[in-house]
Amino acid sequence: MTHVPTTLLGDGLVVSALGYGAMGLSDVYGPAEERESLATLHHAVDHGVTLIDTADVYGAGENERLVGRLLAERRDEVTVATKFGIALGGSDSGTDAMTTRGDAGYVRSAADASLKRLGIDTIDLYYLHRRDVSVPVEETVGAMAELVRQGKVRHLGLSEVTADELRRAYAVHPIAAVQSEWSLWSRDVERAVVPAAAELGVGFVPYSPLGRGFLTGTLADRSAVSGDWRSGLPRFSGDAFDRNQAVVRAIQGIAAELDATPTQVALAWLRVQGERLGLPVVPIPGTRRAARVDENIRSLEITPDAEQLGLLSELAEGVVGSRSDHDDPDWVSETREDRV
Known part of the structure; x- marks a missing residue:
C-alpha cells in the first residue's frame, strides 16, 4: 500500500495528500449501510488518509453524526472538515428546498450544531458551503473568524467562491482552502479561482474529482444511476450521458497505457495539474468501499507523461452538459465568475 504523504494547504494546515469525501455515506447515491460506512472511514484512516x-x-x-463516531475513537488522527451555509427549507416552508444562509447569527448557530453532532470541541477546517449573495462575504467570514478566536474552529475554508470573493474573504481572515468542483471534465475554476488561490497561498480541495463517479468508467448506462439524484444532472441525462462516454473511453485508453484504472488517472491528473499551476491540491474522492479507498490511494504512484497529460487536458472541451446540479444560477462559482 502506498504511503500517503502530507500536503501543506493554506494558513499552515497540514493534511494527507488525498482526502476522503464522506457525503456518499449518507443516502445520496441510494441506501447506505452504516456499519459498512464506518468501516470504510476507519480503513481510510488506517491507510494514512x-x-x-x-x-x-x-x-x-x-x-456529521457518523463521522463523529469515527472521531470518538480517533480524534487525534483526523483533520475534520465540515461545511455550513446550505439550509434545508425553513421552519414554515414545509419543503426540503435548499437555500443559502450567510448571516452572522446563522454562522454561530450552525457551528454550534455541527460541533454537537460531531462530538468535538473544535472543527479543524470550517467551510462556507455556498455563498449567500444577499450577505456581504466580509460579514460571513467575519463571523467565521470570531469562531477561530473563540477556539471553536482552527482554519477557515470557502466553497464555490469566485476569485474576487476569495480575495475579499482573505482580507478579513486567512483562508486555508477553497473547495470547488474540479476534475478532468470540470475545469472552469482554472480561469480565475485557481490563480487567485495560488497568488494568496490558499490550497485547493476539489470535490467530485471523479465526476460523481462518471469518470471511473463504472457507469456503462443510465440504469446505473436510476436510483439516485445523479439521474437528473445535466451530464447524466438523456443524450448527454451517452455522448460523455467518449471522455471515459479516452481516460480508459490512457489508463491501459499506465497499467492503472481510470480513477487513478483522473486523480493523478489533478495532482499534476496542481503542481503545474503552483498550488497544493488535495482531492476528496468518496466511496463506500474499502477497496476503492485503496485504489484511490494508489493514484499517488501514477504520473502520466507529457503526451498523456496533453490528451487528458483536451477532454473537458468535449463534455456535454453543465456541471451545476441546481436551478439557482448563483449555486456554483462559474456563473458568478462569468458575470464579472
Whole structure:
C-alpha cells in the first residue's frame, strides 16, 4: 500500500495528500449501510488518509453524526472538515428546498450544531458551503473568524467562491482552502479561482474529482444511476450521458497505457495539474468501499507523461452538459465568475 504523504494547504494546515469525501455515506447515491460506512472511514484512516470532509446538510446532519463516531475513537488522527451555509427549507416552508444562509447569527448557530453532532470541541477546517449573495462575504467570514478566536474552529475554508470573493474573504481572515468542483471534465475554476488561490497561498480541495463517479468508467448506462439524484444532472441525462462516454473511453485508453484504472488517472491528473499551476491540491474522492479507498490511494504512484497529460487536458472541451446540479444560477462559482 502506498504511503500517503502530507500536503501543506493554506494558513499552515497540514493534511494527507488525498482526502476522503464522506457525503456518499449518507443516502445520496441510494441506501447506505452504516456499519459498512464506518468501516470504510476507519480503513481510510488506517491507510494514512487524515482529511475527512463532511457537511451539516449531508443526510440532514446524520453524516456529521457518523463521522463523529469515527472521531470518538480517533480524534487525534483526523483533520475534520465540515461545511455550513446550505439550509434545508425553513421552519414554515414545509419543503426540503435548499437555500443559502450567510448571516452572522446563522454562522454561530450552525457551528454550534455541527460541533454537537460531531462530538468535538473544535472543527479543524470550517467551510462556507455556498455563498449567500444577499450577505456581504466580509460579514460571513467575519463571523467565521470570531469562531477561530473563540477556539471553536482552527482554519477557515470557502466553497464555490469566485476569485474576487476569495480575495475579499482573505482580507478579513486567512483562508486555508477553497473547495470547488474540479476534475478532468470540470475545469472552469482554472480561469480565475485557481490563480487567485495560488497568488494568496490558499490550497485547493476539489470535490467530485471523479465526476460523481462518471469518470471511473463504472457507469456503462443510465440504469446505473436510476436510483439516485445523479439521474437528473445535466451530464447524466438523456443524450448527454451517452455522448460523455467518449471522455471515459479516452481516460480508459490512457489508463491501459499506465497499467492503472481510470480513477487513478483522473486523480493523478489533478495532482499534476496542481503542481503545474503552483498550488497544493488535495482531492476528496468518496466511496463506500474499502477497496476503492485503496485504489484511490494508489493514484499517488501514477504520473502520466507529457503526451498523456496533453490528451487528458483536451477532454473537458468535449463534455456535454453543465456541471451545476441546481436551478439557482448563483449555486456554483462559474456563473458568478462569468458575470464579472
